[in-house]
Amino acid sequence: MHSKGTGLAALTLGIALAASAAPALADDVTLTLASWRTEDLAVWQDKILPAFEAANPGIKVEFAPVNTNDYNAAIQSQIEGGSGPDLITCRPFDVNNEWIGRGYFMKLDGTPGLENFDDTAKAAWSTGGSTYCMPVAAVLAGFYYNIDIFKELGLSVPTTADEFIATLKKIKDSGKYAPLALGSAESWQLAYNGLYSIGPAYWHGEDGRLGLIDGTKKLTDPDFVAAIQAYDDWKPYLPSGYQSLGYADMTQLFTLGKAAILPDGSWNINQVTSTGLNVGVFGPPVPKAGDQRYLQEMPDMGIGINAKSAHADAAKKFLTWVASKDFQQIYVNTAPGFFAMSNQPVSYDNALAQAFSDLKKDAKLTPRLALDRLSAGTPPLDDETWRMLQVMYNTDNTTPQQVAEELQKGLSSWYKPQMAK
């Protein structure tokens, strides 16, 4: 009896306490943010979200990551089932277009902060003139180079395609180093870090990419063939046996100081400097001196609002904050290799990341060529590009013209704007 009485008293007290605290809690809104970046959990919980909550009292955000391979399926089943998080991290391009089409997202038009991004930055999450996700981070592609090797051989950073080839030739002639740390066993990086990096200078970035999408340009046009040709020109300067060297081999060749230049993505920043090399970075060379510079900026993630969220206003406040310099300054410095996409200046603590970011100045930005709409059928242009670039590198008799024809043939077999009229 006695113990029961105490229990009851404690319960009553508990209810009273809860009731007194309730008015303060009632205004608090808790938003859930779904993401595939499980590795970012600590960053969000300890740095990013406390900064947001301090600036926006009354709104709490819970970061709820799912394994990257399960993410798409998890979001789809949750939302189709009528629930789902308030805030959804958005994949770029085709997956997100599919989600927009299914009505997962609220339109963001007019949300404060969106004006910090230009159309290229918003392209991965826009359709029909509306934007559905706030851009968060992008990755860049460029050329890492070993500064000490360049000094030793008296080389300067090449800016045109001719200078680039001349530089490769000098390194090869020295006989001490491999000019390019590049192998073709893994075909994805031939496209992502190779053709899609140097190609925009030939097909004029967005002009060429959007031209393919609306059907006014073809992969067999001289600009595209010239881009593939420029990539084929590297072939004599690849390490021996490059046909079966993978991505890890390339990185190792470079980090061991045996190769001078590594065409790679910004996400590899930590690895290329892991052995303490003196590493610099330069952007893709232009075809002729004085030509416009282009740089591949690939949108990696954005954040959108679940159309069924009960806290749309709070969610919009959060996205406005995500669009601000405050957020981006924190995020890009905790994840080197990721870059802010807004037009506001953000500084990077990592020197190489800052150098990479500086390449964006005076350069026109463009995402990877084939990921927007052009790969949403069979055969996907992206896969075909991987395959044909590998064929071009690994066989002796495949010309850039043939590569372009094969790609165009595949694309025009299913993509309506490219079908023969």
Place this chain on the structure above:
Amino acid sequence: MIRQSTARWSLFLFVLPALALYGLFGIAPLLTSMVMSLFDTSRTADVFIGLANYVYLFTQPVVSARFWNALGNNALYFTIHVCVEVPIGLLLAAFLTSGTLRRSEGIYRTLLFIPTTLSVVIVGFIWRLIINPLWGVVGFPLLGTAATALPTISLMGVWEYFGIPMIFLYSALIAIPDDLVEAARIDGATPWRIFWGVKFPLIVPQFGLIVILTFIWTFNGFDLVYALNGSAPGPNYSTDILGTFFYRTFFGSSGQVADLDLGATVATVIFFIMLLVTAAYFWLVQRRLRAHVA
């Protein structure tokens, strides 16, 4: 009467656990995927579309070309395994049972079987380093040319798995009664003659079985190719086999959206290919073999 029916019941009870597990994890998924191959499940409601997935698989130019390419590669993958792995297994089994090893037989048997116990990922990684043009012993990019890549991977598979036919045939060989071998020896037969004239005919049923098992394993193969070359195995799909083709279709790859129905269709086609070949083998060959009766 009572006793017989009780016996029948207890027989059923004994079989039940295995049957339940086999049904749940073997037969049910198989039937589900067969049913799935007749539907379009990508919309909000499942739509019955008959054989449209099969028609698509065999008529869409790119998809059907990849399918036939994978089937052809798989045939080569199987052929290399049968022509290299099984003879090596037979040779080593004959060697182990020849009596020349005396007491070290157990040591050799263990050593030779070790590769079979290694993980595929480790085997793929080790061989990849050994034949790496930069760090390895072979300057030629074996995995980089369409002509050499699949034979190279097949031989890695052979290296890993020759222990299976070896142990299989070894246990068949040691089961041969000594008196048969003895009789042949007294008749003046050479060891060569004894092996091919006496021992081999006695292990033909096991030999046939290991060939058909190799067929099943290679046509179900996936892991080694995936470990070495990923789900779109190059160069130019020259190492693509049915397992990787199925995986890419069902789970998607970086540039390819997952298509569950088409994946189920591919799985069903693979199942029927294996069913037909295996049934034909048992019908035409294994059924006619007779065990030796002493």
